[in-house]
Amino acid sequence: MTARIDQRFADLAREGRAGLVTFIMAGDPDYSTSLAIAKALPGAGADIIELGMPFTDPMADGPAIQAAGLRALKAGQNMLKTLELVRDFRKTDSATPIVLMGYYNPIYVYGVEKFLKDANAAGVDGLIVVDLPPEEDEELCIPAMQSGLAFIRLATPTTDDKRLPAVLKNTSGFVYYVSITGITGAATPETSKVSGAVARIKRHTKLPIAVGFGVRTAEHARGIAEGAGADAVVVGSALVDAVRGSLDKDGRASAHTVQAATALVSTLASGVKSARRMAAE
Amino acid sequence: MNVHPNSLRNGPDDRGHFGIYGGRFVAETLMPLILELEKAYNDAKADPAFHAEMNGYLTHYVGRPSPLYFAERMTEHLKGAKIYFKREELNHTGAHKVNNVLGQIMVARRMGKKRIIAETGAGMHGVATATLCARFGLECIVYMGAVDVERQKPNVFRMKMLGAEVRPVVSGSKTLKDAMNEALRDWVTNVSDTFYCIGTVAGPHPYPAMVRDFQCVIGRETREQMMAAEGRLPDSLVACIGGGSNAMGLFHPFLDDKDIEIYGVEAAGHGLDKQHAASIAGGKPGVLHGNRTYLLMDSDGQIAEAHSISAGLDYPGIGPEHAWLSDMGRVKFLSATDDEAVAALQLCSKLEGIIPALEPAHALAQVMRLAPKKPKDHLMVINISGRGDKDLDAVAQYLETKK
Numbered sequence: 001m002t003a004r005i006d007q008r009f010a011d012l013a014r015e016g017r018a019g020l021v022t023f024i025m026a027g028d029p030d031y032s033t034s035l036a037i038a039k040a041l042p043g044a045g046a047d048i049i050e051l052g053m054p055f056t057d058p059m060a061d062g063p064a065i066q067a068a069g070l071r072a073l074k075a076g077q078n079m080l081k082t083l084e085l086v087r088d089f090r091k092t093d094s095a096t097p098i099v100l101m102g103y104y105n106p107i108y109v110y111g112v113e114k115f116l117k118d119a120n121a122a123g124v125d126g127l128i129v130v131d132l133p134p135e136e137d138e139e140l141c142i143p144a145m146q147s148g149l150a151f152i153r154l155a156t157p158t159t160d161d162k163r164l165p166a167v168l169k170n171t172s173g174f175v176y177y178v179s180i181t182g183i184t185g186a187a188t189p190e191t192s193k194v195s196g197a198v199a200r201i202k203r204h205t206k207l208p209i210a211v212g213f214g215v216r217t218a219e220h221a222r223g224i225a226e227g228a229g230a231d232a233v234v235v236g237s238a239l240v241d242a243v244r245g246s247l248d249k250d251g252r253a254s255a256h257t258v259q260a261a262t263a264l265v266s267t268l269a270s271g272v273k274s275a276r277r278m279a280a281e
Numbered sequence: 282m283n284v285h286p287n288s289l290r291n292g293p294d295d296r297g298h299f300g301i302y303g304g305r306f307v308a309e310t311l312m313p314l315i316l317e318l319e320k321a322y323n324d325a326k327a328d329p330a331f332h333a334e335m336n337g338y339l340t341h342y343v344g345r346p347s348p349l350y351f352a353e354r355m356t357e358h359l360k361g362a363k364i365y366f367k368r369e370e371l372n373h374t375g376a377h378k379v380n381n382v383l384g385q386i387m388v389a390r391r392m393g394k395k396r397i398i399a400e401t402g403a404g405m406h407g408v409a410t411a412t413l414c415a416r417f418g419l420e421c422i423v424y425m426g427a428v429d430v431e432r433q434k435p436n437v438f439r440m441k442m443l444g445a446e447v448r449p450v451v452s453g454s455k456t457l458k459d460a461m462n463e464a465l466r467d468w469v470t471n472v473s474d475t476f477y478c479i480g481t482v483a484g485p486h487p488y489p490a491m492v493r494d495f496q497c498v499i500g501r502e503t504r505e506q507m508m509a510a511e512g513r514l515p516d517s518l519v520a521c522i523g524g525g526s527n528a529m530g531l532f533h534p535f536l537d538d539k540d541i542e543i544y545g546v547e548a549a550g551h552g553l554d555k556q557h558a559a560s561i562a563g564g565k566p567g568v569l570h571g572n573r574t575y576l577l578m579d580s581d582g583q584i585a586e587a588h589s590i591s592a593g594l595d596y597p598g599i600g601p602e603h604a605w606l607s608d609m610g611r612v613k614f615l616s617a618t619d620d621e622a623v624a625a626l627q628l629c630s631k632l633e634g635i636i637p638a639l640e641p642a643h644a645l646a647q648v649m650r651l652a653p654k655k656p657k658d659h660l661m662v663i664n665i666s667g668r669g670d671k672d673l674d675a676v677a678q679y680l681e682t683k684k
Contacts, residue, residue: 131307
């Protein structure tokens with residue numbers, strides 16, 4: 001439902017702070033550990049959860065997220081289990097928005113109509129599908145929005161003013177601004193450049209803007225939220241790296257895995273939350 | 282070109298679709314670049330100066346036209362159709378790949394791009410790209426799966442000799458599909474100065490159409506050469522298919538000649554019931570690398586690892602126009618195993634004194650089946666898309682294990 005995302009951003013606006021969007025890969029390193037991480041994220045300070053749908057060939061992702069997807073697939077994750085994970089999460093949390101993020105092929109092969117029905121039933125709120133630009137809106141974007149899911153579009157530094165209206169036209173929930181030209185987890189964005197871009201996109205839309213790609217520390221997160229005026233900050237590769245770093249030598253979850261994720265999220269959340277407070281003073 | 286309303290040669294539509302196949306399934310970062318490329322290509326296509334310059338290089342640098350050669354001893358041996366070889370292996374750099382690379386590099390120069398990236402499987406596209414980058418003084422980076430770097434060492438050395446940087450790709454299955462992922466990641470990162478030179482009739486629109494157009498010189502020459510040799514058009518065409526650029530180049534100018542039989546030959550690897558690279562025979566429609574086409578994948582949409590002894594055919598997809606032509610039955614898709622390809626390579630070497638690459642050896646393997654069933658006045662053209670020098674190590678190793 002788009003409603004849960006809209007509600008969350010309305011709450012954030014009322015609190016006068018930016019949100020923290022956290023990405024984890026569904027099924028990394030295994031189903032039950034990733035479910036436990038997902039359940040612990042809101043308590044650690046995550047406002048929205050992006051749940052990666054693993055794919056063998058993630059062409060816009062860097063090594064960290066590629067490896068996370070392969071770990072999940074190796075542990076037997078698939079689309080059915082990813083939707084199951086959302087259902088399990090919803091048993092104890094009906095407020096935190098969940099956005100599925102990934103590539104089109106696993107959805108296409110699952111069947112678009114069936115996927116939208118099952119995703120809605122499981123409690124998914126929105127979709128980010130990296131390889132579906134506005135030129136392919138009829139594939140999934142329009143049916144998804146008709147079904148009640150938000151379709152969150154990526155805007156990038158190459159999306160100029162001429163192209164922005166086309167990108168924003170069928171976008172709902174929020175806009176995800178990719179702060180660098182590059183793959184996930186690669187470079188760190190310059191706050192000043194991001195600031196200009198956020199202002200530019202805000203001239204074209206009233207939707208909240210989340211900024212991601214390359215955000216790794218509380219300092220970065222605070223800079224993006226405070227200096228650049230983003231409504232939310234997305235952290236992905238750093239969190240996935242924290243999960244990886246906690247695994248035992250055979251790549252299995254250890255006693256520290258959930259805690260490794262929540263510890264990083266707590267730190268990042270404090271960075272994001274300190275931003276608007278300081279800005280408001 | 283004779284293009285009619287009912288022609289099979291009118292595709293794709295303006296959004297890059299061949300029926301349900303093709304399209305532009307790329308990240309937003311790349312979308313503006315792809316639109317810019319489409320415009321630049323359309324401008325070039327309409328510019329007589331572009332064609333004049335390209336034809337000059339095709340003649341004097343590539344060495345075109347490539348001969349259409351009557352394979353007399355192969356014909357006698359198979360006791361059926363009269364077999365002609367379209368000898369793309371005689372092109373500069375030893376394969377058909379150079380036709381496409383020349384065209385794309387000329388487009389890149391018109392766009393003012395100074396840095397060229399490419400993916401390569403067998404290394405022939407990488408060598409062709411490295412060659413033309415050397416010729417025009419452009420920076421060249423070639424992504425190649427680490428497995429392919431190992432099995433195609435001579436081509437890796439050639440690329441380096443030509444001044445290109447070869448980046449081994451260690452992600453995924455470490456073959457062609459992963460090299461393409463990595464090239465796309467490079468492109469997403471270096472958008473302002475980089476041109477992605479795709480080696481086959483796949484990828485997001487306009488690549489499948491653009492690469493096809495540059496390769497169509499193969500089929501156009503074949504028409505003229507066959508008319509000169511036999512006074513009529515051929516009865517059948519045979520070519521191997523990985524992504525399918527050599528096949529599309531031969532087939533496309535004949536698509537509207539309804540009586541001509543057209544055969545594409547996929548790599549059946551260890552066998553269609555085992556690991557292989559035959560996307561039409563063993564795949565189903567999906568979306569990868571910017572286009573919808575037939576893909577080898579599991580029931581969850583995860584891409585499978587292809588296998589073929591030929592690194593150039595070792596790809597789990599196929600160009601979208603081939604997918605469309607297969608669905609409508611205009612091109613008939615067959616396959617040949619590793620064993621059959623090696624046997625065909627040996628036969629051709631001994632009978633004709635031509636060592637073909639493992640890729641066209643797959644097509645030859647089907648010629649060995651098709652030709653004996655045809656009458657003696659049946660004219661069959663096979664595209665010898667590359668020469669076999671690069672494969673000698675792989676073939677020697679293979680023969681060793683079979684002893």
